[in-house]
Amino acid sequence: MKSPKEAADSEPPSADYVQLQVPVIQQLYHWDCGLACSRMALQYLNHLNDEEFQKAIQELRLTKSIWTIDLAYLMRHFGVKHRFCTQTLGVDKGYKNQSFYRKHFDTEENRVNQLFAQAKASKVLVEKCTVTVQDIQEHLSQGHVAIVLVNAVLLLCELCSSPVKYCCFLPIGQKCFCRNPDYQGHFIVLCGYNKASGSVYYNNPAYADRTCSTSISNFEEARTSYGTDEDILFIYTDS
Numbered sequence: 001m002k003s004p005k006e007a008a009d010s011e012p013p014s015a016d017y018v019q020l021q022v023p024v025i026q027q028l029y030h031w032d033c034g035l036a037c038s039r040m041a042l043q044y045l046n047h048l049n050d051e052e053f054q055k056a057i058q059e060l061r062l063t064k065s066i067w068t069i070d071l072a073y074l075m076r077h078f079g080v081k082h083r084f085c086t087q088t089l090g091v092d093k094g095y096k097n098q099s100f101y102r103k104h105f106d107t108e109e110n111r112v113n114q115l116f117a118q119a120k121a122s123k124v125l126v127e128k129c130t131v132t133v134q135d136i137q138e139h140l141s142q143g144h145v146a147i148v149l150v151n152a153v154l155l156l157c158e159l160c161s162s163p164v165k166y167c168c169f170l171p172i173g174q175k176c177f178c179r180n181p182d183y184q185g186h187f188i189v190l191c192g193y194n195k196a197s198g199s200v201y202y203n204n205p206a207y208a209d210r211t212c213s214t215s216i217s218n219f220e221e222a223r224t225s226y227g228t229d230e231d232i233l234f235i236y237t238d239s
Protein backbone atom coordinates (compact mmCIF):
# COMPACT_ATOMS: atom_id res chain seq x y z
CA MET A 1 0.00 0.00 0.00
CA LYS A 2 1.16 3.46 -0.60
CA SER A 3 1.67 5.99 2.15
CA PRO A 4 -1.07 8.57 2.76
CA LYS A 5 1.29 11.39 1.78
CA GLU A 6 2.09 9.82 -1.54
CA ALA A 7 -1.59 9.23 -2.14
CA ALA A 8 -2.40 12.86 -1.42
CA ASP A 9 0.34 14.07 -3.75
CA SER A 10 -0.17 11.86 -6.76
CA GLU A 11 -3.73 10.56 -6.76
CA PRO A 12 -6.83 12.58 -7.48
CA PRO A 13 -9.38 12.17 -4.67
CA SER A 14 -12.01 9.53 -5.40
CA ALA A 15 -15.39 10.75 -6.59
CA ASP A 16 -18.15 11.52 -4.08
CA TYR A 17 -20.65 9.21 -5.75
CA VAL A 18 -20.13 6.15 -7.93
CA GLN A 19 -22.68 3.66 -9.19
CA LEU A 20 -21.34 1.27 -11.80
CA GLN A 21 -23.81 -0.50 -14.08
CA VAL A 22 -23.04 -4.05 -13.06
CA PRO A 23 -25.57 -6.63 -14.28
CA VAL A 24 -27.34 -8.64 -11.59
CA ILE A 25 -26.95 -12.41 -11.91
CA GLN A 26 -28.53 -14.69 -9.34
CA GLN A 27 -26.88 -17.77 -7.91
CA LEU A 28 -28.54 -21.09 -8.70
CA TYR A 29 -27.61 -23.12 -5.63
CA HIS A 30 -26.56 -22.41 -2.05
CA TRP A 31 -22.87 -22.87 -2.88
CA ASP A 32 -22.32 -20.93 -6.11
CA CYS A 33 -22.49 -17.28 -5.01
CA GLY A 34 -18.82 -16.87 -5.98
CA LEU A 35 -19.51 -18.13 -9.49
CA ALA A 36 -22.49 -15.80 -9.85
CA CYS A 37 -20.29 -12.88 -8.74
CA SER A 38 -17.64 -13.88 -11.27
CA ARG A 39 -20.27 -13.95 -14.00
CA MET A 40 -21.41 -10.46 -13.01
CA ALA A 41 -17.85 -9.15 -13.14
CA LEU A 42 -17.13 -10.85 -16.48
CA GLN A 43 -20.39 -9.60 -17.95
CA TYR A 44 -19.53 -6.09 -16.77
CA LEU A 45 -16.26 -6.43 -18.70
CA ASN A 46 -18.06 -7.96 -21.71
CA HIS A 47 -16.07 -11.13 -21.24
CA LEU A 48 -18.92 -13.49 -20.39
CA ASN A 49 -19.71 -16.39 -22.66
CA ASP A 50 -21.79 -19.11 -21.03
CA GLU A 51 -20.17 -21.96 -22.89
CA GLU A 52 -16.67 -20.71 -22.10
CA PHE A 53 -17.65 -20.19 -18.49
CA GLN A 54 -18.93 -23.76 -18.12
CA LYS A 55 -15.72 -25.05 -19.68
CA ALA A 56 -13.62 -22.96 -17.31
CA ILE A 57 -15.53 -24.30 -14.29
CA GLN A 58 -14.80 -27.85 -15.42
CA GLU A 59 -11.16 -27.19 -16.22
CA LEU A 60 -10.55 -25.50 -12.87
CA ARG A 61 -12.63 -28.16 -11.13
CA LEU A 62 -14.80 -25.67 -9.32
CA THR A 63 -17.20 -27.81 -7.40
CA LYS A 64 -19.31 -27.20 -4.36
CA SER A 65 -16.70 -25.52 -2.24
CA ILE A 66 -15.47 -22.28 -3.77
CA TRP A 67 -12.78 -20.14 -2.19
CA THR A 68 -11.67 -16.64 -3.18
CA ILE A 69 -8.45 -18.07 -4.66
CA ASP A 70 -10.64 -20.10 -7.04
CA LEU A 71 -12.22 -16.87 -8.27
CA ALA A 72 -8.76 -15.34 -8.81
CA TYR A 73 -7.83 -18.37 -10.97
CA LEU A 74 -11.10 -17.95 -12.84
CA MET A 75 -10.26 -14.30 -13.64
CA ARG A 76 -6.80 -15.35 -14.76
CA HIS A 77 -8.38 -18.03 -16.97
CA PHE A 78 -10.30 -15.30 -18.80
CA GLY A 79 -7.24 -13.05 -19.02
CA VAL A 80 -8.80 -10.51 -16.67
CA LYS A 81 -6.45 -8.24 -14.72
CA HIS A 82 -7.01 -8.81 -11.02
CA ARG A 83 -5.46 -8.49 -7.58
CA PHE A 84 -6.51 -10.73 -4.70
CA CYS A 85 -5.83 -9.24 -1.25
CA THR A 86 -6.09 -11.47 1.82
CA GLN A 87 -4.83 -11.71 5.37
CA THR A 88 -3.96 -15.42 5.02
CA LEU A 89 -1.95 -16.85 2.14
CA GLY A 90 -3.43 -20.33 2.35
CA VAL A 91 -5.94 -21.89 4.73
CA ASP A 92 -6.30 -20.60 8.29
CA LYS A 93 -6.08 -23.72 10.49
CA GLY A 94 -8.33 -22.01 13.01
CA TYR A 95 -11.33 -22.47 10.72
CA LYS A 96 -11.25 -26.24 11.13
CA ASN A 97 -13.65 -26.07 14.06
CA GLN A 98 -16.07 -23.59 12.56
CA SER A 99 -19.26 -25.24 11.34
CA PHE A 100 -19.21 -23.38 8.03
CA TYR A 101 -15.80 -24.83 7.14
CA ARG A 102 -15.86 -28.17 8.95
CA LYS A 103 -17.55 -30.29 6.30
CA HIS A 104 -14.77 -30.64 3.73
CA PHE A 105 -11.94 -29.08 5.68
CA ASP A 106 -9.12 -31.59 5.24
CA THR A 107 -9.47 -32.22 1.51
CA GLU A 108 -10.07 -28.55 0.90
CA GLU A 109 -7.06 -27.49 2.93
CA ASN A 110 -4.65 -29.32 0.62
CA ARG A 111 -6.35 -28.17 -2.54
CA VAL A 112 -6.48 -24.51 -1.49
CA ASN A 113 -2.92 -24.41 -0.16
CA GLN A 114 -1.72 -25.83 -3.49
CA LEU A 115 -3.53 -23.10 -5.39
CA PHE A 116 -1.78 -20.47 -3.27
CA ALA A 117 1.59 -22.18 -3.78
CA GLN A 118 1.13 -22.26 -7.56
CA ALA A 119 -0.39 -18.79 -7.88
CA LYS A 120 2.73 -16.94 -8.98
CA ALA A 121 3.66 -19.54 -11.60
CA SER A 122 0.05 -19.47 -12.82
CA LYS A 123 0.11 -15.66 -13.10
CA VAL A 124 -2.53 -15.30 -10.43
CA LEU A 125 -1.82 -12.17 -8.40
CA VAL A 126 -2.24 -12.74 -4.65
CA GLU A 127 -0.99 -10.44 -1.91
CA LYS A 128 -1.18 -10.39 1.85
CA CYS A 129 -2.40 -6.87 2.47
CA THR A 130 -4.86 -4.79 4.41
CA VAL A 131 -7.38 -2.87 2.35
CA THR A 132 -9.03 0.32 3.54
CA VAL A 133 -12.40 1.81 2.61
CA GLN A 134 -10.47 4.56 0.81
CA ASP A 135 -8.63 1.97 -1.31
CA ILE A 136 -11.96 0.42 -2.25
CA GLN A 137 -13.54 3.77 -3.10
CA GLU A 138 -10.58 4.73 -5.26
CA HIS A 139 -10.84 1.42 -7.13
CA LEU A 140 -14.58 1.85 -7.75
CA SER A 141 -14.17 5.48 -8.73
CA GLN A 142 -11.94 4.36 -11.60
CA GLY A 143 -14.76 2.19 -12.94
CA HIS A 144 -13.45 -1.13 -11.59
CA VAL A 145 -15.51 -3.65 -9.60
CA ALA A 146 -14.45 -5.97 -6.77
CA ILE A 147 -15.70 -9.29 -5.44
CA VAL A 148 -15.74 -9.30 -1.64
CA LEU A 149 -16.08 -12.18 0.80
CA VAL A 150 -18.41 -11.18 3.65
CA ASN A 151 -20.05 -12.77 6.63
CA ALA A 152 -23.64 -12.87 5.39
CA VAL A 153 -24.93 -13.15 8.96
CA LEU A 154 -23.68 -9.61 9.61
CA LEU A 155 -24.32 -7.88 6.28
CA LEU A 156 -27.64 -6.03 6.49
CA CYS A 157 -29.09 -4.33 3.43
CA GLU A 158 -30.94 -1.07 4.16
CA LEU A 159 -33.23 -1.51 1.16
CA CYS A 160 -34.36 -5.12 1.51
CA SER A 161 -37.04 -5.53 4.15
CA SER A 162 -36.62 -9.22 4.90
CA PRO A 163 -33.17 -10.77 4.84
CA VAL A 164 -32.55 -13.84 2.75
CA LYS A 165 -31.65 -16.98 4.62
CA TYR A 166 -28.35 -18.23 3.37
CA CYS A 167 -28.07 -21.34 5.50
CA CYS A 168 -30.23 -23.62 3.40
CA PHE A 169 -31.40 -21.11 0.80
CA LEU A 170 -35.09 -21.60 1.54
CA PRO A 171 -37.58 -18.96 0.47
CA ILE A 172 -38.69 -16.63 3.26
CA GLY A 173 -41.49 -18.11 5.29
CA GLN A 174 -40.48 -21.74 5.04
CA LYS A 175 -39.25 -23.31 8.21
CA CYS A 176 -35.53 -23.85 8.28
CA PHE A 177 -33.99 -26.46 10.55
CA CYS A 178 -30.47 -25.05 10.45
CA ARG A 179 -28.86 -23.88 13.62
CA ASN A 180 -28.24 -20.13 13.49
CA PRO A 181 -24.62 -19.90 12.44
CA ASP A 182 -22.13 -17.23 13.54
CA TYR A 183 -20.48 -17.21 10.17
CA GLN A 184 -21.80 -17.73 6.68
CA GLY A 185 -19.30 -17.00 3.94
CA HIS A 186 -20.89 -15.17 1.02
CA PHE A 187 -19.54 -13.34 -2.01
CA ILE A 188 -20.93 -10.03 -3.24
CA VAL A 189 -19.94 -7.64 -6.05
CA LEU A 190 -19.16 -4.07 -5.04
CA CYS A 191 -20.47 -1.59 -7.54
CA GLY A 192 -20.51 1.84 -5.92
CA TYR A 193 -20.68 4.14 -2.94
CA ASN A 194 -22.06 7.49 -1.82
CA LYS A 195 -19.77 9.51 0.42
CA ALA A 196 -22.50 11.92 1.51
CA SER A 197 -24.78 9.18 2.86
CA GLY A 198 -21.90 6.90 3.84
CA SER A 199 -23.35 4.04 1.78
CA VAL A 200 -21.85 1.16 -0.13
CA TYR A 201 -23.68 -0.37 -3.12
CA TYR A 202 -23.34 -4.02 -3.98
CA ASN A 203 -24.97 -6.78 -6.01
CA ASN A 204 -25.93 -9.70 -3.83
CA PRO A 205 -26.21 -12.88 -5.93
CA ALA A 206 -28.94 -14.12 -3.60
CA TYR A 207 -31.26 -11.71 -5.44
CA ALA A 208 -32.11 -11.48 -9.12
CA ASP A 209 -33.57 -8.02 -9.30
CA ARG A 210 -31.77 -5.38 -7.25
CA THR A 211 -28.66 -3.60 -6.13
CA CYS A 212 -28.32 -3.53 -2.35
CA SER A 213 -27.01 -0.83 -0.06
CA THR A 214 -25.55 -0.72 3.41
CA SER A 215 -23.55 1.64 5.61
CA ILE A 216 -19.77 1.68 5.39
CA SER A 217 -19.55 0.52 9.00
CA ASN A 218 -21.85 -2.47 8.41
CA PHE A 219 -19.96 -3.38 5.25
CA GLU A 220 -16.65 -3.17 7.09
CA GLU A 221 -17.99 -5.31 9.94
CA ALA A 222 -19.21 -8.01 7.54
CA ARG A 223 -16.06 -7.89 5.41
CA THR A 224 -13.57 -8.08 8.28
CA SER A 225 -15.50 -10.64 10.36
CA TYR A 226 -13.54 -13.68 11.53
CA GLY A 227 -13.79 -16.26 8.77
CA THR A 228 -13.37 -13.95 5.78
CA ASP A 229 -9.58 -13.42 5.94
CA GLU A 230 -10.63 -9.98 4.65
CA ASP A 231 -10.56 -11.47 1.17
CA ILE A 232 -11.18 -9.01 -1.62
CA LEU A 233 -10.65 -9.63 -5.32
CA PHE A 234 -10.03 -6.41 -7.23
CA ILE A 235 -10.96 -6.65 -10.89
CA TYR A 236 -9.78 -4.15 -13.48
CA THR A 237 -11.63 -3.02 -16.58
CA ASP A 238 -8.43 -2.48 -18.57
CA SER A 239 -7.92 -6.20 -19.10
Ligand SMILES: [Zn+2]
Binding pocket: 157, 158, 159, 160, 210, 211, 212, 213
Ligand atom coordinates in the same frame (compact mmCIF):
# COMPACT_ATOMS: atom_id res chain seq x y z
ZN1 LIG B 1 -30.88 -5.44 -0.49
